[in-house]
Amino acid sequence: MRKPRRYAILGTGALGGFYGARLGRAGADVHFLLRSDFEHVQKHGLVVDSKDGDFVLPRVQAYRDVREMPRCDVAVVALKATQNHLLPALLPPVLADDGVVLLMQNGLGGEEEAAQAAPGHAVLGGLCFLCSNKVGPGHIRHLDYGTVRFAEYAADAAPAGVSERTRSIAQDFADAGIQVDIKDDLVLARWQKLVWNVPMSGLSVVLDADTQALMTDPHTRALAEDIMHEVVAGARACGRHIHDTFVRKMIDMTVSMPPYRASMKIDFDEHKPMEVEAIYGNPLRAARAAGASMPLVETLYRQLKFLATRSVASATLAR
């Protein structure tokens, strides 16, 4: 029997806590980096209420500092993209010589930041379609979905194909009961996810609305659709073809979803930093470098930057 793969979960929140606990329950050797929940989780473990069945991971290998963690085969970056300035400090200490970074974040550009923070290590993107919240210390509520889409990062942004290592990491997730999906083109996968994320995250924050309200009103629905087409055009400028029918599919899916609060909306409501640069700034810069403008996306970007500045100011004042 082969030795179980060793995972470091950097960021044990709604996402890292969920996937890490599932991997741990399935027998992987999982090490969790925590901050405020450290003592609670060390004592009580991780509690996951899930639509797939509730469970507890009672004994958790918990750490407060990466320098105390063992070197791992896979370092799962489950921090918000707004924390990526920490990657140069977090990644090198936890990566085994042939360790891989698995970046489970929204937006564009995170893999490049991880690659720069961990030179010589392979980087894998993990695109999560997950609806989960942290409801208390070490307590995660998994509401819906959960699929992880894997794709390898290449410095030249070309489709990187699928290595055996990627397949075997994806297999660990599959063994943990996670639906997985392997793609050979990370950039395409990232842009496809942006098609939904860009309109729905931003409009939900700017208009203080959930997905259902935005789809019910004909004006915001048409606006969301126009923004999606603009993202498709941005992807095309970057050499990635997304078929127009994909936009229709995203709209139909959103219409048929139960009311959903995008993660950026949750961050905003909780006065936490929003992933504005990852979801808006980086795609805008990538498209611009390829000669394409996305004026509606840029409008949302500017509105969000304004709201983010004020949100930080009011959070500071409230302290």
Added chain:
Amino acid sequence: MRKPRRYAILGTGALGGFYGARLGRAGADVHFLLRSDFEHVQKHGLVVDSKDGDFVLPRVQAYRDVREMPRCDVAVVALKATQNHLLPALLPPVLADDGVVLLMQNGLGGEEEAAQAAPGHAVLGGLCFLCSNKVGPGHIRHLDYGTVRFAEYAADAAPAGVSERTRSIAQDFADAGIQVDIKDDLVLARWQKLVWNVPMSGLSVVLDADTQALMTDPHTRALAEDIMHEVVAGARACGRHIHDTFVRKMIDMTVSMPPYRASMKIDFDEHKPMEVEAIYGNPLRAARAAGASMPLVETLYRQLKFLATRSVASATLAR
């Protein structure tokens, strides 16, 4: 001595009350249409606190119904543009045979609605640069500005020149201490005013911000400037040339203004209908008919339509 001109003020609020009281104080024969404030104003008159000097108009010719009003030389439409569906009922009873409609509203298209509501009567646009609020029944606070720009409406949208009648009405305002300005091209004057109104009204509502906050943040300032350029392009499609330096002038003026809450923002905060069609819908349709799209303006329009629907819904629920 010529008989003083007779004015009907349709809508005795922050705007109609201010200009009407000033005309009345200066000796014009002014008749005011009121709703909720009728009894109070009949008893106590109109009170104007003004940066130009406080005054009271003690005896006010007040009416609750246009059918009780005398026929007037000038019917001043000082209602919000959202009330223009009332014009066919309001205008014909108060207009003398050669009576003129003076439309003192924001946005585009109001003069055309007035012309259709009062066939055979001349229509004059009155563009108001006024900062005033109604602070109580029959009580108006005039904070700043006050200039009225006059221009005649022509059904073919061509510059209509300046008639003797327009000059003499403007002279009444000038005699009342109002700064006046007469233009020969109503459509150009309307688009020029939109250059400021479109970005500042919409962004202030969508982002819950005053003009100063929008100018201080570099992202919203750049967005406002881009929207201004788009309005200039829309005007150009409609055959009106506004020089690019006008945008710079508007930005500089807004930067140097004290913090200002646009009237649309006041309406929104008070759960009153916003002039979304007059300020956004009509310019968008005019530009589109001329072959121009204004995607940023349309984005604001759609965001405002969404917020307006919800605002009405919440105002209804609150009753």
